[in-house]
Amino acid sequence: MTNLDRVGDSVDVTGSSATLQTLVENHRAFLRFLERRVGSRDTGEDLLQEAFGRAVTHAHALRDGESAVAWFYRLLRNAVIDHYRRNAAAGSALERFASELPESVPPPEVADQICACVSRLAATLKPEYADALQAIEVKGVPVKEYAAAKGLTANNAGVRVFRARQALRAQVAASCGTCADHGCVDCSCGRPGS
Known part of the structure; x- marks a missing residue:
């Protein structure tokens, strides 16, 4: 038995497929949720794509469609927070750079x-x-x-x-x-x- 066989045995593929289907069906609602929070469709799509990637790896742990949607919204909220943290860090680095320019x-x-x-x-x-x-x-x-x-x-x-x-x-x-x-x-x- 290979490692791949063992992984396949422990994962409920039917449950994962149903969970993923539920998430895909809510794609538009998820995108609207992100757009309102980040102010950009492109950024919202990028964040949603990253979140879907995470969901694919963790979908086997979720069984019920409703809890999957709630879990995914939590994942999206965390993605928005991370997005703003990254931007704040980049902004402060640029601010430091801008403050050094007059001396050059x-x-x-x-x-x-x-x-x-x-x-x-x-x-x-x-x-x-x-x-x-x-x-x-x-x-x-x-x-x-x-x-x-x-x-x-x-x-x-x-x-x-x-x-x-x-x-x-x-x-x-x-x-x-x-x-x-x-x-x-x-x-x-x-x-x-x-």
């Missing part, structure tokens, strides 16, 4: 030496990325002030600057090659008159 503005003497490629390539980024870099990195506007002026949260502004830096870094690396590896300070690849 280069001193004027270094900014004057940065190669002209950076300025030229920054203009090729998405307009909101170019604007964020210009305001925060070049002019030294604090992230919170920039966010308020643009109607964004500090977290969103921090993410925008982070993504803008990544995009600019990729553009500079593609344009300048090995020069970009050394910081693009005093390079000759994009200077006017070079």
Whole structure:
């Protein structure tokens, strides 16, 4: 007898099938429940899919259709709580990141030496990325002030600057090659008159 045979012997497949059928029949009600709590159909569908995955592994332990629905609602409530905890943790990490950004503005003497490629390539980024870099990195506007002026949260502004830096870094690396590896300070690849 294999391990698979032993597992199959101890599980009531008929009960599991009936439980799963009951849960599937309540799919729409479960989705509405989640949508009201997370405010997004897509997020609700993701959470519901995860919960169905858990239900499949535990369905054999439930016998009665009503208790299965009640159990599944408890599972969904826990999934919503976990969802908000994950988002809160991510939000606080972004908040810490956003609070560190104003300190990363280069001193004027270094900014004057940065190669002209950076300025030229920054203009090729998405307009909101170019604007964020210009305001925060070049002019030294604090992230919170920039966010308020643009109607964004500090977290969103921090993410925008982070993504803008990544995009600019990729553009500079593609344009300048090995020069970009050394910081693009005093390079000759994009200077006017070079």
